[in-house]
Amino acid sequence: MAKKIKNLSYYEAVGRRKQSVARVRLYLPKKGGEVLVNKLGIKAGEIYINGKSLEKRALKSYEKNFLSLPLTLTKNQDRFAVSILVSGGGTTGQLDAMVHGIARALEIVDKEAYRPMLKTNGLLTRDPRKKETRKVGTGGKARRMKQSPKR
Numbered sequence: 001m002a003k004k005i006k007n008l009s010y011y012e013a014v015g016r017r018k019q020s021v022a023r024v025r026l027y028l029p030k031k032g033g034e035v036l037v038n039k040l041g042i043k044a045g046e047i048y049i050n051g052k053s054l055e056k057r058a059l060k061s062y063e064k065n066f067l068s069l070p071l072t073l074t075k076n077q078d079r080f081a082v083s084i085l086v087s088g089g090g091t092t093g094q095l096d097a098m099v100h101g102i103a104r105a106l107e108i109v110d111k112e113a114y115r116p117m118l119k120t121n122g123l124l125t126r127d128p129r130k131k132e133t134r135k136v137g138t139g140g141k142a143r144r145m146k147q148s149p150k151r
Helices: 061-067 069-073 091-109 111-120
Strands: 003-005 008-017 020-027 034-037 040-043 047-049 081-087
Touching: 008 091, 020 034, 020 091, 034 081, 040 081, 061 069, 061 091, 069 091, 069 111, 081 091, 091 111
Parallel strands: 047 081
Antiparallel strands: 003 008, 008 020, 020 081, 034 040
């Protein structure tokens, strides 16, 4: 189901990993046109993360490939203009949250066609692992033991 706000139609989904949360919107721009999102002109095939272009972000090549993996699997690299707002956590958690959000948004676009591809590659499954909570009396971290005196 596409949402409409101010004559813009988009598909929205939320991706999560550890402490990171990513809100992903896939916009359908007109042929050869661009979509105006928060005073940013986003063309089809471009990905903007927190208002910055993917080229301006300091991402390694494998991170860029992993980020566009759901789009390349479903052959939608040049169909959507992608806008992502991500917060919390570290770099890897945010990257996984963004990929999870893109995959969930693509599932909304066409469930019958895209869901099997995304599911077999493990992109729709939310990674449940979290940071282990610290225990009382350990002297710091979760599994650290206090140092015992020598004599």
